[in-house]
Amino acid sequence: MSIRDGTAGAAGLDPGREAREAAIRELLPGSGAPLGETLAAVRELVEDTTFPTVHAWRQEGGKVLGHFQVYFPEELAHAAGMLPVKMRGGTVERREADSHFGSYICSVLRTTLELALTGRLVPDLFVTHPICDAARNLAGIWARNLDVPVEILYFPQNPNSAFSADYLASEYLRVLEDIEDVAGRRVSTDDLRGSIRVFNENRRLLRALYRIKREEPWKLPVDEAYVLMAVGGIIPREQHNALLSELLPRIQERDARRQDRMRVVFEGGFCEQPPLDLLGAIAEFCYVVDDDLMIGLRWILSDVPPHAADPLAALAGAYLEQSSYSPVQHDLRKPKEKMLLERIRGSGAEAAIVAAAKMCEPGLDEQVAYSKALEEEGIPFFLTEFEEQMRNFSHLQIQLETFVENHLLFGETAATGGQR
Amino acid sequence: MTTTTDIVGRGAREGRRLFEGWFDELTRTAQEGRPAAYVFVMGSLCEILRTFDLPAVFPEIHSLQTAVRRVADEFLSQAEDEGFSPDVCGYVKADYALQLRGGEHPMGRIPPPSIALLTNACNTYLKWAEIWERMYGTPVFTLDVPGSRRPVNIAGMGPSPGDSGPGARAADPGGFARDLRYVEGQLREIIDACEEVSGVAFDIDRLREVLRLTNDMAASWRRLLQLNRHRPAAFDAMLEGTIYLGVANVLRGTEEGAAYFRDLVEEMELRTREGLGPLGAKAEEKHRLAFVGVPCYPMFRRFYELFSEWGGVFVGSTYTWFASGGLDEDFEYDLDRPIESLAEGILLTVRRAMDSLMFQDRALIQAVDDFGLDGVVYHPVKSCRTVSTGLAASRRAVLDARDVLCLYIESDMMDKRVVSEAQLKNRIDAFFEGLESRRLRREA
Numbered sequence: 043m044s045i046r047d048g049t050a051g052a053a054g055l056d057p058g059r060e061a062r063e064a065a066i067r068e069l070l071p072g073s074g075a076p077l078g079e080t081l082a083a084v085r086e087l088v089e090d091t092t093f094p095t096v097h098a099w100r101q102e103g104g105k106v107l108g109h110f111q112v113y114f115p116e117e118l119a120h121a122a123g124m125l126p127v128k129m130r131g132g133t134v135e136r137r138e139a140d141s142h143f144g145s146y147i148c149s150v151l152r153t154t155l156e157l158a159l160t161g162r163l164v165p166d167l168f169v170t171h172p173i174c175d176a177a178r179n180l181a182g183i184w185a186r187n188l189d190v191p192v193e194i195l196y197f198p199q200n201p202n203s204a205f206s207a208d209y210l211a212s213e214y215l216r217v218l219e220d221i222e223d224v225a226g227r228r229v230s231t232d233d234l235r236g237s238i239r240v241f242n243e244n245r246r247l248l249r250a251l252y253r254i255k256r257e258e259p260w261k262l263p264v265d266e267a268y269v270l271m272a273v274g275g276i277i278p279r280e281q282h283n284a285l286l287s288e289l290l291p292r293i294q295e296r297d298a299r300r301q302d303r304m305r306v307v308f309e310g311g312f313c314e315q316p317p318l319d320l321l322g323a324i325a326e327f328c329y330v331v332d333d334d335l336m337i338g339l340r341w342i343l344s345d346v347p348p349h350a351a352d353p354l355a356a357l358a359g360a361y362l363e364q365s366s367y368s369p370v371q372h373d374l375r376k377p378k379e380k381m382l383l384e385r386i387r388g389s390g391a392e393a394a395i396v397a398a399a400k401m402c403e404p405g406l407d408e409q410v411a412y413s414k415a416l417e418e419e420g421i422p423f424f425l426t427e428f429e430e431q432m433r434n435f436s437h438l439q440i441q442l443e444t445f446v447e448n449h450l451l452f453g454e455t456a457a458t459g460g461q462r
Numbered sequence: 463m464t465t466t467t468d469i470v471g472r473g474a475r476e477g478r479r480l481f482e483g484w485f486d487e488l489t490r491t492a493q494e495g496r497p498a499a500y501v502f503v504m505g506s507l508c509e510i511l512r513t514f515d516l517p518a519v520f521p522e523i524h525s526l527q528t529a530v531r532r533v534a535d536e537f538l539s540q541a542e543d544e545g546f547s548p549d550v551c552g553y554v555k556a557d558y559a560l561q562l563r564g565g566e567h568p569m570g571r572i573p574p575p576s577i578a579l580l581t582n583a584c585n586t587y588l589k590w591a592e593i594w595e596r597m598y599g600t601p602v603f604t605l606d607v608p609g610s611r612r613p614v615n616i617a618g619m620g621p622s623p624g625d626s627g628p629g630a631r632a633a634d635p636g637g638f639a640r641d642l643r644y645v646e647g648q649l650r651e652i653i654d655a656c657e658e659v660s661g662v663a664f665d666i667d668r669l670r671e672v673l674r675l676t677n678d679m680a681a682s683w684r685r686l687l688q689l690n691r692h693r694p695a696a697f698d699a700m701l702e703g704t705i706y707l708g709v710a711n712v713l714r715g716t717e718e719g720a721a722y723f724r725d726l727v728e729e730m731e732l733r734t735r736e737g738l739g740p741l742g743a744k745a746e747e748k749h750r751l752a753f754v755g756v757p758c759y760p761m762f763r764r765f766y767e768l769f770s771e772w773g774g775v776f777v778g779s780t781y782t783w784f785a786s787g788g789l790d791e792d793f794e795y796d797l798d799r800p801i802e803s804l805a806e807g808i809l810l811t812v813r814r815a816m817d818s819l820m821f822q823d824r825a826l827i828q829a830v831d832d833f834g835l836d837g838v839v840y841h842p843v844k845s846c847r848t849v850s851t852g853l854a855a856s857r858r859a860v861l862d863a864r865d866v867l868c869l870y871i872e873s874d875m876m877d878k879r880v881v882s883e884a885q886l887k888n889r890i891d892a893f894f895e896g897l898e899s900r901r902l903r904r905e906a
């Protein structure tokens with residue numbers, strides 16, 4: 043390993059960090075503000091396509107690593123003192139990016155490029171992963187059009203091979219060395235261990251957030267839960283941890299009444315994100331008790347060993363062995379339809395909303411398998427397609443309402459919504 | 463004595479015969495209920511399959527043949543009735559319908575998969591194999607081939623191997639060794655799996671022999687592609703190239719395949735010497751073009767004619783790069799260490815196939831110079847994002863670098879609902895008018 047023990051870690055050698063965190067704190071709601079106000083402020087940050095937190099970080103001299111969906115071991119960037127930012131498009135008008143793509147491409151690839159071409163979100167290092175046929179082209183397109191170092195991280199597509207863990211650890215090391223170059227500093231084993239601790243804490247808090255959704259969903263509608271999670275992708279993780287630590291107990295204390303709503307799982311948000319208003323529309327009729335929204339932030343399901351002799355091997359092992367599932371990872375141990383059924387049962391859901399982003403090959407392919415499995419199990423499901431740019435949900439809302447009513451009154455199992 | 467008339471056109475004739483023979487063999491396999499392996503063109507691992515006497519089924523090929531034989535729409539709608547979106551890969555849908563029909567295909571009968579071997583060269587391969595897993599419980603093995611990590615490194619593809627080939631080894635020997643270790647490890651796992659499925663013990667000498675035959679075929683393949691630097695070109699890389707590609711895939715690692723390509727080189731050398739280009743003796747090669755993408759199979763012959771009628775000849779086609787699984791890579795298996803060398807070959811060729819999908823702009827720029835191209839035709843298709851996503855950006859890059867005309871036309875390789883001959887013709891005619899007036903200006 044090239045990681046040099048003994049050199050000062052992120053905390054020790056980073057005098058600017060405090061100023062950067064302070065600059066971001068300015069943008070976050072103050073602690074003790076009323077819960078509703080805080081949630082609204084967080085939502086605003088998540089929806090703000092000028093990415094003020096990222097700009098604040100850079101203005102104070104910080105470096106940013108942008109990574110495209112779905113998962114990236116953000117500990118690597120964090121250990122080098124960089125801000126890991128989840129690049130997952132946004133609701134922006136596409137003026138420049140469209141001419142770089144063909145017609146049959148999902149929106150998130152286009153808007154991610156749009157944000158960069160228009161200077162709204164330009165990282166110091168951009169990492170992509172060949173998660174799908176479309177995204178694998180992203181690096182080439184970026185490199186031709188932007189003066190940003192681009193790196194492809196090849197996650198093993200054969201996680202069942204006995205050789206994949208070693209391979210992935212070596213891949214992490216390779217990427218880490220490039221991160222070090224951009225960050226202008228070396229990363230020690232202890233830096234990595236420290237980062238793993240921060241992210242373990244973050245994952246623990248996100249699990250707690252999801253526990254509320256599961257156990258007392260009336261206290262936390264899906265759109266609110268979403269922004270609380272998603273904001274982690276654009277602020278330092280320590281600050282996300284502080285935010286969640288403060289808010290989760292207050293959410294639990296909320297005086298919300300349980301209503302007679304359908305408990306559903308939302309599936310299909312692993313990459314392109316549905317508009318918040320769509321989630322809001324769902325929340326009007328359903329309790330979303332589990333989902334795969336931004337699954338990358340929750341990809342690792344349990345603590346990564348924080349004292350491992352080789353933290354990169356520990357992270358690689360966790361990616362393979364302690365992880366969730368998504369349509370863009372093929373693992374013989376995790377047939378997706380079985381995983382979805384487990385998610386439904388594990389959360390006590392009675393139905394599923396099976397969504398896919400428009401033009402998303404893996405998502406659309408998976409919808410077929412999901413529908414068949416749900417049909418076989420007699421679990422009601424609502425099939426729909428979405429695009430991050432959608433504005434009008436009234437049609438969908440009516441269909442969803444009908445679906446819920448039909449299920450409650452007549453026990454019907456399947457319905458199709460959206461604009462298929 | 464073999465005469466010029468015997469030789470010219472032999473490749474096309476023989477190619478069709480061999481191809482039909484391959485379908486017949488699959489039909490017999492299905493009828494006798496023998497095991498068959500499903501593989502893909504980008505990283506078919508045929509060398510391994512031959513060693514175990516496992517017949518190779520190429521679902522991409524039987525799917526595209528439904529379009530060539532003009533029945534794809536029936537297959538597509540059957541799959542769409544089962545819930546598939548109109549926007550996903552048409553090959554997957556045609557194969558799905560074929561499986562529902564018990565393997566019945568206009569060219570024969572396709573046996574079901576006893577094992578599926580795939581690479582990550584296209585992500586949809588993985589989604590596709592999951593379908594067989596669900597339908598039949600097919601054992602699926604993915605040979606994961608890490609591709610190029612940084613687009614900026616990928617230069618000089620095409621005629622002379624650059625960074626994606628041995629150059630990459632030189633630039634980053636440690637990285638290459640790491641990737642190789644991973645590929646070789648997986649290859650050994652696949653060999654074990656094939657032993658289990660076929661009941662045949664692995665025989666390294668058999669593998670050595672198969673590798674020798676692939677070496678032979680690959681050398682001819684490279685020679686073939688290079689011959690088209692000649693004016694007039696020897697063959698049309700989009701139309702004829704696709705026939706040759708079919709044979710290269712289905713007969714890779716066989717005596718018949720190696721012999722076919724030796725003969726084909728003989729034919730093309732003759733055609734080159736005698737100036738017998740693909741347009742025949744009467745028509746003149748007016749515009750030298752490169753084709754980027756997948757052909758329009760629902761109107762394959764007509765699609766070709768829309769270009770040839772203007773004297774346009776495809777002297778090169780990226781399809782012959784990636785859909786041959788990178789057979790154009792300048793690599794020869796070392797028969798003294800078959801498994802290690804096969805792993806190295808897979809890493810280099812599959813990576814090359816992926817590079818020629820994602821980073822082909824530099825190779826095209828090089829081809830403009832080496833092949834004397836007048837124009838580049840981009841044909842992205844609705845249902846293959848692997849091939850199509852980066853083409854608009856590639857076009858911009860080529861236009862920035864060289865003074866050529868580029869045509870960008872979208873349709874599909876399976877779905878005739880999005881293929882409009884009239885629209886294509888308008889665009890293609892305008893493209894040639896541009897080429898002609900540029901030519902006149904140059905001559906003036």
Ligand code: SF4
Pocket residue numbers: 111148149150151173174175176177313314370399401402403404405
């Ligand atoms: S939304 Fe789907 S198609 Fe688009 S980048 Fe993500 S996985 Fe790929």
Ligand code: SF4
Pocket residue numbers: 175522551552553554584585586587845846847848849
């Ligand atoms: S997406 Fe393209 S490359 Fe992949 S299987 Fe379909 S046609 Fe082949």
